[in-house]
Amino acid sequence: MALRADWLPALAAFEAAARHQNFAHAAEELHLTASAVSHHVRKLESRLGVSLFQRHARGVALTAQGRQLADAAGTALADVDGVLRSLRLARDDRDRVRITTLHSLTYTWLLPRLPEFTRAHPQIQLSLDTEIALARFDDGGPDLGIRHGAGHWPGLTAHPLMDDSLFPVASPRMPGIERVRTPAQIAELPLIADHARQGWHDWFRAADVHGCKLEERYTFSDTTDAMMAAAQGLGVALARAQIAVPYLRSGQLQRLPGPAMPARWGYYAIYPAHRRLRPAAKTFLDWLLAVDKGDPPPV
Template identity: 75%
Template sequence: MALRSDWLPALAAFESAARHQNFAHAAEELHLTASAVSHHVRKLEDRLGVALFQRHARGVSLTAEGRQLADAASDALTDLDGVLGELKAGRDDDRRVRITTLHSLTYTWLVPRLPTFSAAHPDIHLTVDTEIALARFDDGGPDLGIRHGPGHWPGLTAHRLMDDTLFPVAAPDMPGLEKVATPADVLALPLIADLSRQGWHDWFRQAGVHGAKFDERLVFSDATDALNAASFGLGVALARGCVAAPYLDGGRLVRLPGPAVATRWSYYVVYPAHRRLRSAARTFLDWMLAQVE
């Protein structure tokens, strides 16, 4: 017997009634009336020529034939539900952008701006990875990456996001800060460093303080941790402007005397040169570039 499309409503009503062992509960689940569910089941029984339920004063129960059909219907709907879920997940995946970036830039520059992106593109979902190790842009890997470097990496297309500068910052209530009037005076304070390629030696030389001998009391692998330490009065940190901005705007840090030294490297958005960006990833890339115009 061929399964025709006009059997489907009756089979759906039967499967729900069989699962609940109750027409009223099936009706509630399917947004039908109990009499409509009963009608669908009767119609199915007439077509098959067998009784699927035993009806009695306390309700209904499946016959042997009804149990056989209920098991088959349940298996079929489970298979369909799985396929539908996979198809929907695939469609949702087209609207998800995976980005690998730096923790410091994520915390201080990217996250504060994301509400604007989410409001403009509520259908695009983001996965942000801030691992220190450089991610591989394999199939299934990130769509975009933000890197701090010279701007050329084999196999990657790079868009300049922004340049940056270095300058010293400290907590406004740090002891001894009132005595700092020149770049040379910074040497009298505890210094905090991170693992950036440009550090205190570069800044003091650009500030005209030659032959400076200094002691880096604390060294952090991440620039954000260095700024947090400075905000607690542990010393003076050498900050990158885009990372330090929220600390300065919020009053947690103040800038000390001395020049803002241009960094040798810049921030870039990168992606595989051989791969065409999906629509959602292109939208996110364009949005990031617009943030710094």
């Protein structure tokens, strides 16, 4: 016997009543009256020619046939609900872009520019992950990444975003900072380092300062923490130009004497080479490549 569409309301009412063992509770769940649920169940019993519930003064209880049908109906409706839920999520995810990126770049470079993207594409939702560990671009993972490096990652397509440079910065409130006139004098101050591949030794060579004993008093795994330590007057940090802009603009940090050393690595937008970007992710990538790479707009 083929299942006809007009059986579905009766099966849904029966399944809810079987779960609750109570018509009134089933009615509340389904936004029906208890009499409507009872009507659906009796209609189903009439069509099947069996009793599905034993009715008694304290309520109802499933018969053996009712238990058999309840198990099948519960499984079937749960399967349908799961499919409907996944379809809704797929619809909702159609306009969501998952991005894995660097905390320091997100905080100082990307966030000030995102209002521009949102104004142009209000329907697109963004999820940003700034975990230190490199993300895996597997199913359910990020659509895009922004990474700092040489631009070559196995299995990934890499689009250059921008180059970078490094120079020393310190808080204008740091004691004695006003007396610093040359790069050699910076070597006498407490230095703040991060885990970047280019560091203070590289910069002092570029500044033609040799033979100094360098004291890297503080070392941070994240560039944002190094910049904030410098802003607190703990020492001198070697800032990346793209990261330093808001700190310099706000007056939290000032640039010290010496060259801006070109960075050996730049910033890249990356994604799996084997996978075509979804339209929303392609829209974000196109914007990312075209956005003004200069100073961020005022907040």
